[in-house]
Amino acid sequence: MNEAAVCAGTFDPITMGHLDVIERASRIFPRIVLAVATNPGKNPLFSLEERIELVRESTAHLVGIEIDSFAGLLVDFAESKGVRVIVRGLRAFSDFEYEFQMALTNRKLKPQIETLFLMPKQDYSYVSSSNVREVAQLGGDTSQFVPVPVQRALTARFG
Numbered sequence: 001m002n003e004a005a006v007c008a009g010t011f012d013p014i015t016m017g018h019l020d021v022i023e024r025a026s027r028i029f030p031r032i033v034l035a036v037a038t039n040p041g042k043n044p045l046f047s048l049e050e051r052i053e054l055v056r057e058s059t060a061h062l063v064g065i066e067i068d069s070f071a072g073l074l075v076d077f078a079e080s081k082g083v084r085v086i087v088r089g090l091r092a093f094s095d096f097e098y099e100f101q102m103a104l105t106n107r108k109l110k111p112q113i114e115t116l117f118l119m120p121k122q123d124y125s126y127v128s129s130s131n132v133r134e135v136a137q138l139g140g141d142t143s144q145f146v147p148v149p150v151q152r153a154l155t156a157r158f159g
Contacts, residue, residue, distance in 0.1 A: 004031035005085040005116065006078045008070070011036050011051050012044040013150040014058050015132055017124035021089035022059060024118050031064045033081050038071040045133050046153065057149035075110040086115045091125045 007022055011034075026032050036052050046054065048069055059065045070077040078086055086106065088099050103115035119125070124145075132145045136154040143151055 003029055003085055004033060004081070004083045005029040005087045006033040006035050006074070006081065006083045007087045007089075008035035008037060008074050008077070010039045010042055010044060010129065011055050012039075012042065012046055012129050013051065013132060013146060013153065014055050015124070015127045015129055015146050015150075016144070017089065017091060017120040017127040019058055019147055020120040020124050021087065021118050022065075023062065024120075025087045025116075026062050026064060029064075029085070029087075031066065032062075032087075033078075033083055034059065034065060034067045035074065035077055036067065036069045038069055045157065050153065054150050054153055058147040073109065075106045075113050078113055079110060084113050086113060088115060088117050090117050090119050091128070 005025055007025055009018060011018060022032060022034065034055055036048065036055060038048055044051065052067055052069060056067055074086060078084070088103070090096060090099060099117065106113060106115060127145050132142055135145070136142050136158050139158070142154055146154070
């Protein structure tokens with residue numbers, strides 16, 4: 001496929017589930033734009049700059065990755081990057097309703113942009129950034145949930 005795709009998220013922090021979806025997408029599309037959402041309303045643990053750097057370090061082994069931040073509508077961001085495909089990860093059935101509604105809304109806003117759903121490996125289907133933050137804050141081992149750069153950042157943050 002000679003297209004590009006955008007994978008967006010707050011990535012606070014990027015998890016092995018995120019990484020698995022990004023890796024799968026990179027096997028389909030030669031160019032992947034990783035869109036790190038500013039999302040100040042979520043009160044992120046890591047600053048935007050820290051999240052971008054953690055995403056950069058965690059995806060350094062992949063080819064064709066471009067990292068940028070965005071605020072506002074994802075379809076507007078995708079269009080500004082010349083991207084016609086949004087890749088979204090579905091961890092569990094509980095994600096489906098929200099993602100389905102968002103995909104239909106995006107289609108109404110920008111019918112030329114498609115949404116592609118990818119499922120992470122079963123091993124990561126339950127992993128969420130909020131669970132990872134909680135485990136780290138309570139002193140638990142996050143090594144099976146996040147890439148090494150994120151594990152170092154969490155250890156530095158929580159000790």
